[in-house]
Amino acid sequence: MKSKLVIPVLALGVFGIITTEMGAIGVLPQISERFGVAPSTAGWLVGVFALVVAATGPFTTLFTSAINRKTVLLVAIAVFAVSNLIYATTSSFEVMFAFRIIPAVVHPVFFAVALASAVRLVPPAQATAATTKVFAGVTVGFAFGVPLTSFLAENFSMSAAFAFGALVNLLAFIGILALLPSTPVTQRMSYGAQVGILRRPRVWLTILSVTLTFAAMFSVYGYFAEYLGDVTGMSGSWISAMLLAFGIVMIFGNFVFGAMLGKSVVRTVVAFPLLYIAMYLMAYLAGPYLVPMVAAVLIWGVVHSGGLVISQSWMGRDAADAPEFGNSLFISFSNLGITIGTVAGGWCLEHLGTHHTVWAGVVFATLALMTIAARLSLGRVHSESSATVPV
Numbered sequence: 001m002k003s004k005l006v007i008p009v010l011a012l013g014v015f016g017i018i019t020t021e022m023g024a025i026g027v028l029p030q031i032s033e034r035f036g037v038a039p040s041t042a043g044w045l046v047g048v049f050a051l052v053v054a055a056t057g058p059f060t061t062l063f064t065s066a067i068n069r070k071t072v073l074l075v076a077i078a079v080f081a082v083s084n085l086i087y088a089t090t091s092s093f094e095v096m097f098a099f100r101i102i103p104a105v106v107h108p109v110f111f112a113v114a115l116a117s118a119v120r121l122v123p124p125a126q127a128t129a130a131t132t133k134v135f136a137g138v139t140v141g142f143a144f145g146v147p148l149t150s151f152l153a154e155n156f157s158m159s160a161a162f163a164f165g166a167l168v169n170l171l172a173f174i175g176i177l178a179l180l181p182s183t184p185v186t187q188r189m190s191y192g193a194q195v196g197i198l199r200r201p202r203v204w205l206t207i208l209s210v211t212l213t214f215a216a217m218f219s220v221y222g223y224f225a226e227y228l229g230d231v232t233g234m235s236g237s238w239i240s241a242m243l244l245a246f247g248i249v250m251i252f253g254n255f256v257f258g259a260m261l262g263k264s265v266v267r268t269v270v271a272f273p274l275l276y277i278a279m280y281l282m283a284y285l286a287g288p289y290l291v292p293m294v295a296a297v298l299i300w301g302v303v304h305s306g307g308l309v310i311s312q313s314w315m316g317r318d319a320a321d322a323p324e325f326g327n328s329l330f331i332s333f334s335n336l337g338i339t340i341g342t343v344a345g346g347w348c349l350e351h352l353g354t355h356h357t358v359w360a361g362v363v364f365a366t367l368a369l370m371t372i373a374a375r376l377s378l379g380r381v382h383s384e385s386s387a388t389v390p391v
Helices: 002-026 030-036 043-064 069-089 091-121 124-155 160-177 190-201 201-221 226-228 236-263 265-286 290-318 323-351 352-386
Strands: none
Touching: 002 030, 002 043, 002 069, 002 091, 002 124, 002 226, 002 236, 030 043, 030 091, 030 226, 030 290, 043 091, 043 160, 043 265, 043 323, 069 091, 069 124, 069 201, 091 124, 124 160, 124 236, 124 265, 124 290, 160 236, 190 323, 190 352, 201 226, 201 265, 201 290, 201 323, 201 352, 226 352, 236 290, 236 352, 265 290, 290 323
């Protein structure tokens, strides 16, 4: 019975972490106003979080691989709860910035350990379903955590929005403490065996394509509220509603792209950047008009969800023999892409205007498509000399 309850608790923890990481996107205008900083400066609260995850993820995952899994999860989720309390109470942008860095260090560790713990708690035949349920916390975080944070900030206060994040993480902490059994590490894969996958050129091309894909996604999504406010002229309540709608259709998009991946991983991966380019052109044309932009947001949400599941599947193909380390690489370099994307989007916002931030996304999507093509080309070369090398 406990194992059935632990998996939802782990999903709740993932939900709380995503709400903490991405919730700032929906309240950037309020953060900018509260601390008297430019929107592009406030955007660094998203960018620095992702940058720290990218820089530390594989290392913290490796270095904590010998520590009791329950202890790792409890420490990580406690850090997120405390950080949200700091966001809710501080009057200093610098303090808030510092407490975006601290939880980012433990972010990838929580993900890697939560997924591994879910697998251990169920029979082998149910492992895939268990990890899917835990990872659902990501989608639900986008669907409800981010827009709810925006709604609370708009209708109550920014402090209330971040207090909600603290509460979610606290509930996950209590659930893990009460339900998850102590899990000391008895066997682990050596550092050398895990890091060894980085000797493969195709792995680096896959990493680069994941990075560029996330840069394409977040160069514009990172300024979602600014775009809808400045270009479409939506009010704060409308923006909150659009964030909620965006997240809900993301859940639908997960099923759509999951089905596509089941038919052909390669074709789906190649199609994704093309879909994103088409979607950005639609958003650019629809931007000044309310009804067309509402329709564009719904399509945007469906396409956006694909980047998460597609990139993870793409990375997993080249890291199948070191799945936990491969998962940390996915988390790290997807967050590096988020950092690059938010910086590029912020530059476009300042120098070209909010409406033109979509061109940053178009450029990154084009580069991602070129890198995917190079990875596939390298895979064909390898397959000619070795029938065992995956493409």
